Amino acid sequence: MKAATRNGRYALITALCAAVVSSAVAAGSAIYNTHSELDRNENVAAAQVLRADRQKTYVDFYNAAYSALATFGGLKAALMLDPPDRELVRRAAVEVNERMQEAAREIGSVYLVGSEEVSPTVARFASSMNAFIYDHLKPFPDQDATTADGVGGADKVAMLIDDPTLVGAIDRCTEELQTSFAEFVVVARDDLGAG
Secondary structure: HHHHHHHHHHHHHHHHHHHHHHHHHHHHHHHHHHHHHHHHHHHHHHHHHHHHHHHHHHHHHHHHHHHHHHHHHHHHHHHHHOOOHHHHHHHHHHHHHHHHHHHHHHHHHHHOOOOOOOOOOOHHHHHHHHHHHHHOOOHHHHHHHHOOOOOOOHHHHHHHHHHHHHHHHHHHHHHHHHHHHHHHHHHHHHHHHHO
């Protein structure tokens, strides 16, 4: 009888231990699954917020860059008038400069929230844009302010001397910007999962 009681107690203790271990494993598993699910949900939420930020930033850059590209046609047309209208050229150059500054502000935003894949295309766009501004657009009014004999007092002679150079620069820059712009669209769509 003592042996049966002892076996019964061992069985009861074993059953209790198994129940405690089983409960601990189940509780641990539930906590792990809950923690994992919370992490997944948090990661999904963060990814959605980042995607929304990227999408807004990419759209803003797209609009600013497109607007900047569109102004080149007006400047080129003003330069190609025979004879060129100084005020029209000046207004067109100011418009190009303003739109390019807007695009430059958006480039900074793309660098902040954009993916690593987007950055090189935006960098090429920025490089072409800056080269045009500093090599052609900024010097143009200064060169335009002197006459053919080097005396101050703007006349149409100085503008006419620089017109072919600036028109050629507009054509080259437009081509470079359009190439970078098209690359940006493809990479941004891929980054947003819309590609």
